Structures are given as structure tokens and as C-alpha cells.
Amino acid sequence: MLILFVGAMEVTTRQMSLLVGTFGVLSFILGVIAENKKPASGTPITGKDVVICKYPSDLTIALGYLSLVFLFISTLAGGFSLFYPYKGKSIPWPALFQSTSFFVFFLIALGSTGLAAAMLLWPTITEQKHRVSNVHYNLETTCPTAKTGLLGGGAFLALDAALFWLVSLMLADNAREDYFDDVKGAGGDALEYDADGVVKGSA
Known part of the structure; x- marks a missing residue:
């Protein structure tokens, strides 16, 4: 849906940066709130040979999933922004990955996104x-909740991931400018790449 919306209008790198940053910050905020709302434990209610755990009504689960959704949208916008044909000019992906800096930050962005998603999910x-399986036959249960700190850590990683996507976008923009400068210097003919992504005819 986001891709269709972006594809229907002419966008700039600044607009894509705002999308990536906004959804990344929303993911961070919701993740932090989810961490703060999460109770340390439930209240055990002893019955006949069972313990029923009663948990307070809070939005921890909903906020956790929303944080994950915004992380996904931020990542989708970040990845899409790298290869979007700005001003109608597309660039072959090998030209982007010729930049070592772009390649490194692209991998870091992917890695931090995956880790953030795991820590939120x-x-x-x-x-x-x-909350669903709150009836226990172990009479010594303490009505535990999810491990403390994971949601908060995932929130900070979601923010880091958005920042790395923004850095990748900046490096992709630099690589794009270099590519079109080379094309212009070659008389306007697009550079040709072999199967390994190396410019044909280069040393």
C-alpha cells in the first residue's frame, strides 16, 4: 500500500527520509511505552489444585504489535527509498553496491531491523x-510476565534501524550522483555491468 502511494506521486529523498524517520520514531515511542506499561508480574489467585493468574488491564500487547508494524513500515520505506527512480532516473543496483560504505550500512540496517523485530515480537x-494461558497447575507459580527490558531494547534498536536506513539513503544518493556524473562524462550512455556487477571495460 505504501509503495502504491509513493509510486503514484513524485517524491524526493527528503520526503522519503521523513517517512523513514517518522515511522521509526513512532516504533521507538510505542515500544518504550509498552515496556513501561508491562507489569512485573500477575496476581496469583489460588483455587482448588490450580492457580489462576490475574493480570492488570493494559495496552502492552497492542503497543508491542503496533511498534512492530511501524518498524515494518519504516523498513519498507527505507528499502524502497534506496532504489526509487527519483526524477524518473533509475540506477542499476550494481552501481549502488559498488560503494563499500553503502553496502556496509545497508547490511547494518538490515541486521538492526531484524534484531529489533525479534526483540519486539x-x-x-x-x-x-x-495472558491467555493463565491457569496453572503448579501451585508455586509466580504469574510471570515477559522478560523485562526486551521491549525497551527492541524500541531503541528500531530507532537505530531507522537511522541506519537514513544513512544508507544518504550514501545511495551520493552513489546515484556519481553514477549520473559518470554517465554524463561518457556522453550520456548508460554504463554497462557484467554478471558480477562490475562495469564492463573497467580494470
Whole structure:
């Protein structure tokens, strides 16, 4: 849906940066709130041979999933922004990955996004499982909740991921300018790449 919306209008790198940054910050804020709202434990209510855990009504689970959704949107916008044909000019992907700096930050952005998603999703699912399966036959249960700190850590990683996507976009913009300068210097003919992404005819 985001791709269709962006594809229907002419966008700039600044607008894409705002999209990536805005959704990354929203993911961070919601993740931090989810961490703060999460109770340390539930209240055990002893019945006949069972313990029923009663948890307070809060938005931890909903906020955790929303944080994950905004992280996904930020990542989608970040990845899309790198290869979008700004001003109708497309650039072959090998030209981008010829830049070592871009390649490194692209990998870091992917890695931090994956780690952030895992740290947000794991405690959210765990918390949901505790709320649904709240009847225990172990009379010594302490009515645990998801591990403290994971949601907050995931929130900070989501913000870091957005920043790395922004750095990647900046480096992609530099690589794009270098590419079109080379094309202009070659008389306007597009550079040709072989199967390994190396410019044909280069040493």
C-alpha cells in the first residue's frame, strides 16, 4: 500500500527520509511505552489444585504489535527509498553496491531491523501467551510476565534501524550522483555491468 502511494506521486529523498524517520520514531515511542506499561508480574489467585493468574488491564500487547508494524513500515520505506527512480532516473543496483560504505550500512540496517523485530515480537508474543494461558497447575507459580527490558531494547534498536536506513539513503544518493556524473562524462550512455556487477571495460 505504501509503495502504491509513493509510486503514484513524485517524491524526493527528503520526503522519503521523513517517512523513514517518522515511522521509526513512532516504533521507538510505542515500544518504550509498552515496556513501561508491562507489569512485573500477575496476581496469583489460588483455587482448588490450580492457580489462576490475574493480570492488570493494559495496552502492552497492542503497543508491542503496533511498534512492530511501524518498524515494518519504516523498513519498507527505507528499502524502497534506496532504489526509487527519483526524477524518473533509475540506477542499476550494481552501481549502488559498488560503494563499500553503502553496502556496509545497508547490511547494518538490515541486521538492526531484524534484531529489533525479534526483540519486539518475542516479548509481545510471550506476554500474550501468559495472558491467555493463565491457569496453572503448579501451585508455586509466580504469574510471570515477559522478560523485562526486551521491549525497551527492541524500541531503541528500531530507532537505530531507522537511522541506519537514513544513512544508507544518504550514501545511495551520493552513489546515484556519481553514477549520473559518470554517465554524463561518457556522453550520456548508460554504463554497462557484467554478471558480477562490475562495469564492463573497467580494470
